[in-house]
Amino acid sequence: MTINVSRRGFLKASAAGTTALLVGVNAKGVLAAGSSATAATTDLNPFVKIDSDGVVTVIIKHFEMGQGTTTGLTTLVAEELDANWDTVATDFAPADNNRYANLFFGAQGTGGSTSIANSFMQYREAGAAARDLLVRAAAQSWGVDASTITVENGMLSSGSKSGHFGEFVAIAATLEAVAKPAVKTPDQFKLIGSSKLHRKDNTGKTNGSAMFAMDVNLPGMIYAAIMRSPKFGGTVVSFDDSAAKEVGGFIAAQVLPNKAGVVAFGKNTWAAFQARDALSVEWDFSAAETRSTDAMIADHIAMLDAPQFDANHQVPLASVASVLSDAAKTIDAQFTFPFLAHAPLEPENCTIEPVGDGVRVHDGCQFPTLTRPMVAATLGLDPAKVEIKTLYAGGSFGRRANAASDYNVEAAMAFAVSGRKVPVKLVWSREDDIKGGYYRPMSAHRAKIGLDGDGKIVGWDHRLAVKSIAKGGPFEMMVKDGVDPTSVEGVAESLYRLPNMGIGVSDFTTAVPINWWRSVGHTHTGFVMESLMDMVATETGQDPIEMRLSMLDPAGANQARMIEAIKLVREISGWKAGDTRGFAAHYSFNTCVAVVADVTVEDTSVHVNKLFMAVECGVAVNPDVIRAQMEGGAGYALSAIFRNEVTLTDGEVDQYNFPDYELLRNIEMPEIEVAIVASNNAPTGVGEPGVPPTGPAVANAIFAKTGKRIMDLPMTKAGFDFV
Structure with missing residues (x-):
C-alpha cells in the first residue's frame, strides 16, 4: 500500500x-x-x-x-x-x-x-x-x-x-x-x-508487507522513551541521568516541557528503554491522585446518595421516590466496575520527522482532526505545516482517539527538546501502556425498581457515578444540562418501556486519565440494565426472553429491529421456557444485538461453552467482517468481565503487563454462532455493539446455574475463576 x-x-x-x-x-x-x-x-x-x-x-x-x-x-x-x-x-x-x-x-x-x-x-x-x-x-x-x-x-x-x-x-x-x-x-x-x-x-x-506505525524506520532516526510519573498528575522536580549514561546507545535525557516526565533518547528502542529505566527522578505529587482502589470505589458509592445532575429522562429523579413507596415490591441492586486498560497489541508509538519548515507525523492516526492542531500547538507551527502519514494500527479500542492526543503530543515534545534536526520515534512499552495509559472509567450504579401486584414495573430509580469523558475537552459540546451522554448512554437510551424512570448521575473526579473504551458507556450500563432485567424476570417468574419481547413496542423502528434480533437468537439457540442458560440484549451505536450464553459451572470454575449472537445492523456490507467483529467484541468482553481490572495502591497502578492484565487465551474462547438479521435498512455500527450484551448474558447464565448474582466486576470478586 x-x-x-x-x-x-x-x-x-x-x-x-x-x-x-x-x-x-x-x-x-x-x-x-x-x-x-x-x-x-x-x-x-x-x-x-x-x-x-x-x-x-x-x-x-x-x-x-x-x-x-x-x-x-x-x-x-x-x-x-x-x-x-x-x-x-x-x-x-x-x-x-x-x-x-x-x-x-x-x-x-x-x-x-x-x-x-x-x-x-x-x-x-x-x-x-x-x-x-x-x-x-x-x-x-x-x-x-x-x-x-x-x-x-x-x-x-x-x-x-x-x-x-x-x-x-x-x-x-x-x-x-x-x-x-x-x-x-x-x-x-x-x-x-x-x-x-x-x-x-x-x-x-x-x-509482512503491511506498514504499521511501529515499522517506521527513517534515516538518521533516534528513539525516545519516557519516564512518566508513577502517580497520575505528578510532575518532575529534578532527575539524575548518571546511570543512564552507562547504557550503550544512550544519547541524552531531557525534562519534557510540561514536566510530566523525562524523555531518554537512544540509538535504538532497547537503548532508549534501558536508559529511561536507569533514570532517577524526583517527583512532585502535590496535585497527583494518591487514593487506592478501595477508597475510590467507596467514593463512587457515596456519590450515589445525592446525584449531582438529573438526566431528566422520563421524569425528575426526585419524583420516583413516591412511586416506589407505593409499589407492592421493590428490587434493589448496586454494581461496581473497575478501571480497564485498552491494551491494543501494538502499543502507542509515533514518529515525527522534520520536513521543510514543518513536520511529518507517521502514525496509526485515528483522529487527524485532533492530532494535527495538537502537534502544531506543541511545536509552535501552523497546522498546515503538520502532515500526517497514516499507517495501519494494531488495535485501538478507543485508546488512540483521546482528546489530548497524548502520545502524539509526547512525540512532538520529544522532537522539540531533541533539537528538531532528525526524526524522533517515541515508543511506549506494554508496561507504559498498562501502568500509565488511558482507561475505561471506574463506575458505580444503584437501582431501585418498583413492581405492582401483577409484577409490572411501575417505577425505576437509577443512579450512577463515573468520571465524565466529555467534560474539560473538545467534546464538551456533547454535555447537556451538566450530563455527559456517554455516562448515561445505555440507560437513558433503553428500548424497553420503563414507566417513571428517573436517572441521576455524578461526575467522579480523579487525575487518572480516562477515555472511551470499546463501546464507551455501554460497557457498564449494558451490564447493569440486562442484569436488572434478568432480576425482574426472576422475581416475577417470567421467561427472560418473553418478558423482554413484551416490553418492546413493535411500532418503534429500533424496537422492531431488536425484536427481530431477539427472535433470531432464540431460534438459532433453541431457547425454551425454563432454560438455564443466560440471555441479554442491548442497543448501542444504532445496532441491536441479542446473546444467549451457555456456560458450565463446577464449584467456582466457569467455562463458557458457546455464545449465540444475533445482530441487526442494517445492510450487511461484509458479513464475514460483521461476524468477526461480533466474535472479537465477545472475546474482548469476556476478558474484561472475568478477570481484568486496573487497580491502584496509593495512586500507583498495580498491573504492569499481560501476566497480571490477562487476555483471553485461545483455549478459553467459546464457540460463537453469529446470525445476521436480513435487512435493507441503512448500515449501522458493528465494531462495538457485540461487547455490551456478552457480559450480562454470561452473568445471567451463571445465576441460572448457581443462583448467585454478579454485581461487582471482575467476576473474580464473586469467587469465580474462568477456565
Whole structure:
C-alpha cells in the first residue's frame, strides 16, 4: 500500500506517470471528476482513482485498526463500479478535515462504529459516478449508445467491442460527473452482502508487507522513551541521568516541557528503554491522585446518595421516590466496575520527522482532526505545516482517539527538546501502556425498581457515578444540562418501556486519565440494565426472553429491529421456557444485538461453552467482517468481565503487563454462532455493539446455574475463576 502524506502531496503523487481518472468531491461537497494531471491545481479530493492500466484505487478516509474499513469502503465503491475485486487497491486519505470528514462528526476521524454507516452512500455514489463516466467515455470512443454498454469485473463491452477501465480514463477525465448518480438496488448487489470476499488487508498482514506505525524506520532516526510519573498528575522536580549514561546507545535525557516526565533518547528502542529505566527522578505529587482502589470505589458509592445532575429522562429523579413507596415490591441492586486498560497489541508509538519548515507525523492516526492542531500547538507551527502519514494500527479500542492526543503530543515534545534536526520515534512499552495509559472509567450504579401486584414495573430509580469523558475537552459540546451522554448512554437510551424512570448521575473526579473504551458507556450500563432485567424476570417468574419481547413496542423502528434480533437468537439457540442458560440484549451505536450464553459451572470454575449472537445492523456490507467483529467484541468482553481490572495502591497502578492484565487465551474462547438479521435498512455500527450484551448474558447464565448474582466486576470478586 502506498500511503501519502498531505492533500497536495497526494495529488502530486496521483499525477506521477500516466494519466488517471479521479472521482470524489469538490470544496462544496459535490461529486466531481478530473485527471491526475490537473487535480493538484483544483479543489478535487478523490475517493476513487483509476489509472491507465485499469487499476482501481479506493481512497480510505477512515484508518484501519483491524476492524475492516479498508475492506468495507472498498466494497461500496467496487460494487457500484462493477470493478474486479481481486485487483482493487486501497490507499489512506491525507489529512483534510474539510473534505475527508466523518459525516457524523463533522471532523476527520474514526470511531463510534461509524465508518460504514457514515460512508455508505458517499462511497457508493463515488463508485457509481466513476462507472457512469467510464460508460460515457466508452460510448464516445466506440461511437455507440451508452445504454448498450455493460460493465463487469473491470471490463466494458458493447457488442463485439470491449476494453478495460484504463482504456477510457483519458476521455472520462474530461467529462463532468453527474451530481447524483443512480446507485444499485439491493437485488442488484453482487459484492455487498457477499461472504466470499477476502479482506483487502489480508495479504499485506500475512506476508509482512503491511506498514504499521511501529515499522517506521527513517534515516538518521533516534528513539525516545519516557519516564512518566508513577502517580497520575505528578510532575518532575529534578532527575539524575548518571546511570543512564552507562547504557550503550544512550544519547541524552531531557525534562519534557510540561514536566510530566523525562524523555531518554537512544540509538535504538532497547537503548532508549534501558536508559529511561536507569533514570532517577524526583517527583512532585502535590496535585497527583494518591487514593487506592478501595477508597475510590467507596467514593463512587457515596456519590450515589445525592446525584449531582438529573438526566431528566422520563421524569425528575426526585419524583420516583413516591412511586416506589407505593409499589407492592421493590428490587434493589448496586454494581461496581473497575478501571480497564485498552491494551491494543501494538502499543502507542509515533514518529515525527522534520520536513521543510514543518513536520511529518507517521502514525496509526485515528483522529487527524485532533492530532494535527495538537502537534502544531506543541511545536509552535501552523497546522498546515503538520502532515500526517497514516499507517495501519494494531488495535485501538478507543485508546488512540483521546482528546489530548497524548502520545502524539509526547512525540512532538520529544522532537522539540531533541533539537528538531532528525526524526524522533517515541515508543511506549506494554508496561507504559498498562501502568500509565488511558482507561475505561471506574463506575458505580444503584437501582431501585418498583413492581405492582401483577409484577409490572411501575417505577425505576437509577443512579450512577463515573468520571465524565466529555467534560474539560473538545467534546464538551456533547454535555447537556451538566450530563455527559456517554455516562448515561445505555440507560437513558433503553428500548424497553420503563414507566417513571428517573436517572441521576455524578461526575467522579480523579487525575487518572480516562477515555472511551470499546463501546464507551455501554460497557457498564449494558451490564447493569440486562442484569436488572434478568432480576425482574426472576422475581416475577417470567421467561427472560418473553418478558423482554413484551416490553418492546413493535411500532418503534429500533424496537422492531431488536425484536427481530431477539427472535433470531432464540431460534438459532433453541431457547425454551425454563432454560438455564443466560440471555441479554442491548442497543448501542444504532445496532441491536441479542446473546444467549451457555456456560458450565463446577464449584467456582466457569467455562463458557458457546455464545449465540444475533445482530441487526442494517445492510450487511461484509458479513464475514460483521461476524468477526461480533466474535472479537465477545472475546474482548469476556476478558474484561472475568478477570481484568486496573487497580491502584496509593495512586500507583498495580498491573504492569499481560501476566497480571490477562487476555483471553485461545483455549478459553467459546464457540460463537453469529446470525445476521436480513435487512435493507441503512448500515449501522458493528465494531462495538457485540461487547455490551456478552457480559450480562454470561452473568445471567451463571445465576441460572448457581443462583448467585454478579454485581461487582471482575467476576473474580464473586469467587469465580474462568477456565
